[in-house]
Amino acid sequence: MARGMCVIRGLGFEEVEINVHHEQLEVSDYSLEHTLGCGQEFLWGKDELGWRGVIKGRLTRLREVPGGLEVGLYDGGGAGWFRDYLQADVDLQRVVATFPRDRVLMDAVSACRGLRLLRQDPWECLAGFILSSTKQIVQIRQIVQLLCERHGRPVTGSESLRSFPSPETVCAVGEAGLRACRMGFRAASLLGAARAVVDGKLDLEGLGTLPTGAAREQLMALRGVGQKIADCVLLFAYGRQDAFPVDVWVARMLQVVYFPRRKPSLAELREFSSGHFGPYGGYAQQYLFHYARTSGAGLFEK
DNA sequence: AGCCAGGCCTGTG
């Protein structure tokens, strides 16, 4: 671990000095580009110093270095909470080894080497994916960033970044204020979820102790949360790697590759996937999703 | 300009 002062160029004129220390995380096969760019989260960004994001209300920086990752922590690091978030202890080789050796999936693994699933904060993940429905990822990012800018709290270590607003804050903002963040009809759903948390009807901590099916039921009881969004939350925030979100991209790919002669329902695609891709199906799903979105339209005729 | 986006809900047949 190295301690020191780091000079950051501020948005405007003066440079500010912020106390930062770095920790090296020994890990092989960790691609920040794929992990932070694959659409499992919506707030990490890249600037001249590398990747920057907010974990637990603190600015956190990430860079790939030989042998692993360098984590820049601002005021209050050292507890190792970022290890859980980054899921760097997962043996990716072992995960990939459980995949069926289908051509597309193997191609996806090659194309997205080092893609890992994070362990996100449940509220941020739930809120983010409530805002995701019928939106392109670039737009989801815009909405979530606007929500943070307007209603988040200051972030330790950063002059400009704001944290993701809490359920209490979202309730206080109200539907009109949320709609002003360009989220359209999703505002009511986000507000409803925030109220459920504040009222204690939805215990996000408690979900972690429930079996996947029961946890999914709780999430799907929320307005605006169907199986797809629930599965995203189960996979990205609760580490349920058997959850397999089927969105339009994954559905299209599954249909073309595995059912070339017909068009199965979503239910059938989910049923097929849960059996076909094994205990780490959620990982496989993310490889397929990112591959489908980034490998050009050549995969599909249309 | 028009289609579609990491969906979901509420009708109808």
Add this chain to the structure above:
DNA sequence: CACAGGCATGGC
């Protein structure tokens, strides 16, 4: 059970 339409907004 399947399917259509509506919902806000904006990228491409």
